[in-house]
Amino acid sequence: MVVQAVSRQKEVVIWTSFVVMVPVFLWLGYQLSPVVLEDLPMWHIIGFLALAIILALIPIVVGEVPLFLAQGVSLAALLSFGIFIEMIVTLVSVLALMAYMRLNRENRLRIPINMLMFSSISLIAGFVFYLFGGTPGDTRLLNIGVITPILAHELVYFTLNTVALYFIQVQIYERKSKFITPDTKWDAVTSIMVLPVGLILYILYEQVGPIALLYVGLPFVILTLILQLYHSSQKVNVHLQQAADVGHQLTERLDTQGVLDVFLDKISTLFKVDYAAIIDVNGEKIMKVLRVMDKQNSVEANAILHTDDEELLAYMLKRGKSLCYLTKKEWKHMSKTHLPANVESLMCVPVIRNHKIEGLVLLASTSKRTYDKSQLMIVDILCSYFGVAMEKARHYQETKQKSERCALTKLYNYRFFESVLDKEFDKLNKGHSKSLSLMMLDLDHFKKINDVYGHQSGNEILMQVAERLTVLVGSKGTVARYGGEEFVILLPDMERGQCFELAERIRVNLATRSFALKQHIRETKGAQMVKVTASIGFATAPDDAEDTLDLIRHADRAMYVGAKKAGRNKVAEYRKTS
Template sequence: MNVSKKSKYILWSTWILMFPISLWTIYSQSDFTIAGYELDLISFLLLIIFLSILPIVVNGTPILFIEGVSLVIFLYFGLFAEIIFSQLAMLALLMKIRIGWKDLYRFPINSLMFLGVSLIGGITYYLLVGTHGDLDMSSGHVLIPIIGYELSKFLGNHSILYYIKRSVYRLKGPYFSKDLIWEAYSKLFHFPIGLLLYILYIEIGLVAVLYVGIPLISLSLILRLYYSSERINGYLQKTSELGHELAGSLDVSSVIDLFNEKTGEMLSVDYSYILDRITEEKLEVIRHVKKDSIQTSTFDPIYKNHGISGNVLASGKSVIYKTRREWEHLGETYLPESVESVLCVPVIRHNRVVAVLVFASNRRRAFEKYQLTTVEILASYLGVATENARHHEEAKRKSEICALTGLYNYRYLEELLDKEFANFQSTSEIQPLSLILLDIDHFKTVNDTYGHQSGNEILIQLAMRLTNMIGEIGTVARYGGEEFVILLPDTDKLTTHKIAETIRQMIANRPFTIHDDLGGGQKIKVRITASIGFATAPEDAEGPLDILRHADRAMYTGAKQGGRNKVAMYVK
């Protein structure tokens, strides 16, 4: 979560102005004393610190088991003691997660939030004429202020947290959310435990901390393990689902984009990179994603044994870095200055590193070991899916290419025509689409005179001439035998006629060099001609088959029957 410098300045300024004054005011109004309760307070403090460093994170919100103990501190020792203990518990939690300098603003946020919640609860308690010390818990008059205290803290905590998310972190969301439900469950759990601990403390003294504290710590550990296993199971389920999705994608680019999208969601990373191995010694960034947006930045190649990814390329082993200090000496040049945590995993196929995955976060200690294991599984899925997609693309390419001429074949032409006519239906501004069909005149005579291999040489040379002439303005395909098709998007009839006439003259005026297979193999020059017909949609055709059929008709009736070596336009 990015917090502006202005917001950080306001937070620290507010804390400096409010916290000391509030704490001194509350202390001066209280009758808090340590004398005679030193061991009791130390025991409660140790318990509350133990519980604070064992939070359960649910929906990104840490649930602490300190509230029951805080209730005991408040009821017996007063508001000042409860504030001090809550602040120390919060400080212990922040120290446990080891926030860095960039995240130090979280201290004033949490400190002010804890202070505000304590003040809201305390004021409510005093307004309901609540007192401190040894209370008679069998009296309803005692329970009413306690219930008011807990209820006001519950609503105050959620309201302050909601305000912080919207004003500081700029996060939008409803007030009544799942977080509120979890807080309610947590309060229902803590409240009776706090009352039980208070009653036992009144009745049997300090030993009550052991009787309630040990089971409470044990329960925290058990629930942490449970939620941890649930989280890991969730990751494994998502991993399996992503594996199936990757296997079902037969386009390399789609496989990579799907992988980036899903892994970014799973890991909540700020940056992700896929580096392809282009030589034995070199990696190149082929995909760079910042948050959910694909970036077009270009980076210098990464060499073996250089940087994080270069070392992973050399070792073939995954690495995880929790802070920038651990990896910055390696010099990973493409990572932004804000990055702290890095997770880097090799993609291995047939015992060879074929790519390297890099995930980066601006937060310290953003990645756990189980996430590293998850990404290693996903990397194997990515390797298999990418290889399968490349095989499929290669097979598809071969099925769409004429092996002799290298041009697209009839199958590809059909698909392309379907797409072009589909565009007619999806746009209101229709541009003309022209199709030229040419047939070499008397090609059978060429084969009979010089041999079929010589005929193939003419087809190959003609394919090269047409490709060079048409360039990027259209698509050249071999329709079959000695017939060729040229598809020209956004080209009207007049322009198409000029292009077709230029092609006719090029074929007729420039001889083809072939080897005379039937005459000893010597090189000779041969002159040929072609008959050409064309049609233009939507004027001449309403569908793919129409434009082909009408161009064919123009060629045979207008050019072939008109004496060959001619260009003919389709006429209805």
């Protein structure tokens, strides 16, 4: 999840509130505490602070919310020394956690937000503890009058924490958020688990002194590590499931552009990224950016990259294995790169097919320690799916093109043309279009060209005619090779008069511009310039035909009877006779 920018006005208000209110909260906490500061055992308190800091440096972060396992130490500090020391322990552990996370400039606002949140929550929950009759140093936990304030403190603490997190998401970062989220459930589980540990630490400390910090602290640290490993394994399992779902979605796409779009969209959603790119490797020196998501606009799609100017990518190609960098210090020696200047963490994974690097997937974040080895493994799996999906899509497109296109002219073949004709005629019958014209074109005396110049020259003319027809018709219709030297053109929503004008333009173009034959069988060297004419006939539905077969037959009849028999190099239209 990417932290959204907060307005300058909000930043000023938050920092000002932090500077003013946190000291006020601490002063109020000190006033509420029944313990005199001079009477407190400072070395014991330092021990509590040390244990809280250690726990803060082993965080479990769910989403962007750190689960605060140091809360158990804070609870023991409250019960032993009062609310003021509890607030100090909590705020010091918060600062330790923020320092461990090494927030970048964009995320530093989380420091005053968290300090305000925890100082205010500690103050209110501590006040409730005293309100319900709580007394520091009373170890009779089986007494209802002693345990009730503790449970009230924990309930208020958890509730206020949930409300505060929701408020921060909705009001400060202006995100859509549910009040109860998976993060809330994890926080509840953690609160339930640390409560007995905090109580045990409190009881032992009251009985045996600071050595209790070792007796309870060591198992507590081990419990934290176990929870961290469990959460990490759960996170990996979720990512594996998501990777499988992405793999299914990729293999369902049969076009390369769709595969690229789906892959970039999904991988940018699965991981925290400020920059993501799919790069095609064209040889050893040149690369092309196929897709990019870049908030800094440092590079655009279809940009050409050279390995001489891309030290990081060049190293990746040479290494041939996935890379994961936690901070910029690890890769800053590779200074030549198109990446945004504020990038810290990054992952780079090769897309390998048949033992050859076909492409690179690059993910980057402006935060430090954003990625880990488990995430690199997931991206590696996704890149394997991506490579297979791209190859499948390419094969499908090649097969589809071969089945739909004429191998010589690259025009659509008659089989594909029939399917288009059926669809367009169905639109006409349903009233989605007003007319449908079909044009038949036959090259005049084409056999003579084959006999004089050879069949290769005949093929040259067919290819050149196909190119001219494609340009002249453009997006107005569909051009196909009907067979031999015959071509057919389907023109949706084109009236009879417009069809005649287009047919005449085609006839004139073919008749007046010579065709260059380079592969002729004549003895003379160089290209032979040859004139070729065409006879064209057309029919327009619904006036001239009631179905597709009628439309083809009537256009064909107009071509042979109206154009061929009338002397060739003519345009003829079909007219119904009464």
